[in-house]
Amino acid sequence: MIAIATSGADGAGLDRGSQVVLSRRSGILAIALVAVGTWLMPGVAAADVALQVINARVPASDEIGINLPLLMTIRNDAAEPDAILRVRCPFANFSEKHTVDRGEGAPAMREIRSIPIPENKTTELKRDGYHVMLLQTRQKLVDGEKFTCAVVFQKAGTKETEVEVSRTP
Numbered sequence: 001m002i003a004i005a006t007s008g009a010d011g012a013g014l015d016r017g018s019q020v021v022l023s024r025r026s027g028i029l030a031i032a033l034v035a036v037g038t039w040l041m042p043g044v045a046a047a048d049v050a051l052q053v054i055n056a057r058v059p060a061s062d063e064i065g066i067n068l069p070l071l072m073t074i075r076n077d078a079a080e081p082d083a084i085l086r087v088r089c090p091f092a093n094f095s096e097k098h099t100v101d102r103g104e105g106a107p108a109m110r111e112i113r114s115i116p117i118p119e120n121k122t123t124e125l126k127r128d129g130y131h132v133m134l135l136q137t138r139q140k141l142v143d144g145e146k147f148t149c150a151v152v153f154q155k156a157g158t159k160e161t162e163v164e165v166s167r168t169p
């Protein structure tokens, strides 16, 4: 009993000791993180503004279960090229990245792995060029409605983007 009590007390002593050490360490860590955070903040903000998605829109439609192009303007002021990897919209089951091939026949859309977004440039996604295709729409899309879609960039990360339904996109 005594031995147990002693070892218990020792254990408690050790615990207290390690807690003090831990809290001191986490205190220092917290200060360090705040310092690093403050130092990183302007950089993070600048990187965030370096790539902007503007005027994202889809055409209005009375039909359900159809495929619609998602068009947008992307301003990439970053020094490095980026790329659109994925897009997720709440009103469509799937999405693809498309380019348009112009060969002998009529222009044809083709799926690609990613849409290149060159640096220091404004890129326009268009029906007859690079665009995102939303597949199997889940609802009617009424002119003026707004949705939030996630556009995932290779470098800029996920951009929650407001997409407006437009009769003439």
Ligand SMILES: [Cu+2]
Pocket (backbone or CB within 6 Å): 069, 098, 109, 131, 132, 133
């Ligand atoms: Cu397409």
